[in-house]
Amino acid sequence: MNIEILKALNEERAARRAAIVVTDTATGIQRFVKGADVAKDPLRETLEKYLRMGKSGMEETPQGNVFLTVHVPPPRLIVIGAVHISQALAPIAKLLDYDVTIIDPRTAFASPERFPNVKLIAEWPEVALPPLNVDKYTAFVLVTHDPKIDDPALVHALERDCFYIGALGSRKTHGRRLERMKALGIGDNQLARIHAPIGLNIGAISPPEIAVSIMGEITARLRLPPEKQP
Amino acid sequence: MLAGTDDILKAAEDWRKAGRGVALATVVQTWGSAPRPVGSNLVIDDQGNFLGSVSGGCVEGAVVSEAIDVIESGKPKTLEFGVADETAWKVGLSCGGTIRVYVEKID
CATH class of the missing domain: 3.40.50.720 (NAD(P)-binding Rossmann-like Domain)
Structure with missing residues (x-):
């Protein structure tokens, strides 16, 4: 994980905002998605579902398996x-x-x-x-x-x-x-x-x-x- | 909670900023009765120091040594462990699960 992604993730968590890291576990390629930007993401529906559940998980996508690191502020x-x-x-x-x-x-x-x-x-x-x-x-x-x-x-x-x-x-x-x-x-x-x-x-x-x-x-x-x- | 996710990801950032070689291990899949849920983290540095857990103790040793390789090579790895614990069986727990752990370098 790029240190910039980790830093951004920690910042969102500290500010009580949701965020997801999408990781292609085969290649290590990652992207960081702020909760507010989920609607613009190609995996929009999947990410919305994970935000609602507030849980991380592995998901099959047309581009291969991705792991979603999901952080949602405690309610x-x-x-x-x-x-x-x-x-x-x-x-x-x-x-x-x-x-x-x-x-x-x-x-x-x-x-x-x-x-x-x-x-x-x-x-x-x-x-x-x-x-x-x-x-x-x-x-x-x-x-x-x-x-x-x-x-x-x-x-x-x-x-x-x-x-x-x-x-x-x-x-x-x-x-x-x-x-x-x-x-x-x-x-x-x-x-x-x-x-x-x-x-x-x-x-x-x-x-x-x-x-x-x-x-x-x-x-x-x-x-x-x-x-x-x- | 002991060393929640919060502390672990913050520690990963702090350790890296302090110039240490750092890897992050994450439980990405579980089958059967796994000791730690998906999303659990273990942060490891190049000296073998670690914080957090991916299995409650069963496989941390192996994850730490693999993590040190990942810090050297920079290439992420997915590890798989069958978690079978004789003692757990004796007290009636079906701790015969399998976990998959993704290990990546923080760079």
Whole structure:
């Protein structure tokens, strides 16, 4: 491997951006593909599949066997609202290898007693979010039920192109949310990205069950191609 | 995790920048029950120092000596190992897998 490729790969990884090294194992010929450039690559569909799986692997191509060294940033989960659902969501997400951060300006909710061993920020989203460098490898969940807290966070998540954005609330609540977002000038394409009501429809009732349905939906968004989304 | 991929690729870059001859070994294919998944890395220098793993100890010795050849020749090599461990069988693990390891020089 050329040192320049290795250097570029390490730089992309440090910046939380996806990258792939394509190696022809018979000849040693290699190329470096940034995640953002995958759409321009001749192996586009294959590379997209590998990025979704987040795994390296050997692939047969018309030009021979190539090994794909795939690096995808570890996913993060940001939860707006230190509520009962979040108490179940945090440990489940941790098991699934997400780096979890919970944000809620209400200090009675965002208390370490309620959230042991979780990164907790008792600030308004406008203050808490900018330093977090929210990116497309972030799943974003809004569960406060309070527009004062949820709405600014939702705008931020849409701007940062999070791979999953889910918001708690009935269809009626969500309808009102959409009206508020439209009033801010956010387009229908963007608004269609919001998963609401949040979670897969598995008949969840208790907060931990709702947490399971949310993590199921996030997993599907992360791993399934667009045409197979539930 | 002990010496995750992150540290290994960074070490490969740092070692090379420090002027050492360096090779990178990567598990590219596995069959059956293999000890380390595809994509696992081992970085080796021309003095035989190494970091990471491709098999959890079974074949690292052989990979290191092949890597030193690769550093000298500059030509990449693909190695294949059958991983069979008697002790593993005794405790009921079917560690009879095969791994293919790609070894390349960092230049």
